[in-house]
Amino acid sequence: MQIHVVRNNQTLAGIAQAYSTTVADLIEANDLANPNQLVIGQALVIPIIGSFYWVQAGDTLWSIAQKFNIPYQNLASINRIPINQPLSIGLRLYIPQKPKSTAEFNAYVEPRGTTVAPILETSARQAAPYLTYLAPFSFQALRDGSLKEPLLNNFPAIAIRNNNVLMMVITNQENDQFSDELGRILLNDMSIQDTFLNNIVATAKKYGFKDIHFDFEYLRPEDKGKYNNFLKKAKARFSKEGWLLSTALAPKTSANQKGRWYEAHDYKAHGEIVDFVVIMTYEWGYSGGPAMAVSPIGPVRDVLEYAVSEMPPSKIMMGQNLYGYDWTLPFSEGTIAKAISPQAAIQLAKENNVAILYDEKAQAPYFKYTDSSGRSHEVWFEDARSIQAKFNLIKELKLRGMSYWKLGLLFPQNWLLITDNFQVTKRN
Secondary structure, X not given: OEEEEOOOOOOHHHHHHHOOOOHHHHHHHHOOOOOOOXXXXXEEEEOOOOEEEEOOOOOOHHHHHHHOOOOHXXXXXXXXXXXXXXXXXXXXXXXXXXXXXXXXXXXXXXXXXXXXXXXXHHHHHHXXXXXXXXXXXXXXXXXXXXXXXXXXXXXXXXXXXXXXXXXXXXXXXXXXXXXXXXXXXXXXXXXXXXXXXXXXXXXXXXXXXXXXXXXXXXXXXXXXXXXXXXXXXXXXXXHOOOOEEEEEEOOOOOOXXXXXXXXXXXXXXXXXXXXXXXXXXXXXXXXXXXXXXXXXXXXXXXXXXXXXXXXXXXXXXXXXXXXXXXXXXXXXXXOOOXXXXXXXXXXXXXXXXXXXXXXXXXXXXXXXXXXXOOOEEEEEOOOHHXXXXXXXXXXXXXXXXXXXXXXXXXXXXXXXHHHHHEEEOOOO
């Protein structure tokens, strides 16, 4: 599979011809609503096995082979050219597909309100073949140790049908806000804690959850040790049932990082206690802040390189956003950016006749436009290039895999790139 960035005056037919594929395959792979209106800078996934490379000035067979980590003799043989033949600029060479590594993938799905939106179930069905875990968000812990259940609808059935481990996400949320007081009660009152664990076990058995996932955020710093002890207790209890235990962690870069989000999350202890963690490596660019990439590769790398210094890489899942934001400029405190899917972002660039740019440092696409009211906007989102950069980091650091927040926003290229890069582990 290959990623092509649309240039000025290119057509889908011309791109298909260049890569020896068909217009129909390009339309399907990229979910192109109007294939006759491509956007300059738009990244397209080319659904072919392997990839092509066009010889550039200064290239040699050896240098190209080094670039793609393939013996130059093999490259010559595959392309039926003599080893010592000079390469002409513009010559198309076929690069074979690299062996795939195994990885696990999770996706959260968050029903809100009194009913499950049909788009959420549709999105779960489409994503489930590419997932190891499916995670309805969330069971909210209550102060007496009971649980407030989310809308589950057909999610358990979808997980069973696609051989997904159903992940039971449990949060310390009250009124949709993380509560340190609720966390204090659950971690310090042993009677309530025992009731809490009993209710988790009963509920997990009722619905068929096989991974219990604690997303406890904004805990008091003084409860860090209590949280670690609670996880040890939970691990012993859930192991008797044959279940996994996982946690969500704030994106730290040091053990003593200050801030309400970070201090009670002990990377080293979680790495020793739980089966795996999801590190929330996104929201640098967030709805209430200034315009920037949601998950820029540099800060993501910094967090993950710290994480692998504290726990085995095989226990780490990189968190990844499936969305971007549309900010109104100039940014001012109190304004909220609009969440936007990758597909919607491309459509927005098309409607406003602006090119999509790519920030090489952040490894993220973006563009600016002016709306009908004369207001300036800046949009950052995800595309095939930014996701491939994250997949490369997973392979480099030998991580367990990736966890997506959240389903319901269209991004068809992501799922195709999973199959091109990895063999998805199915545990259920």
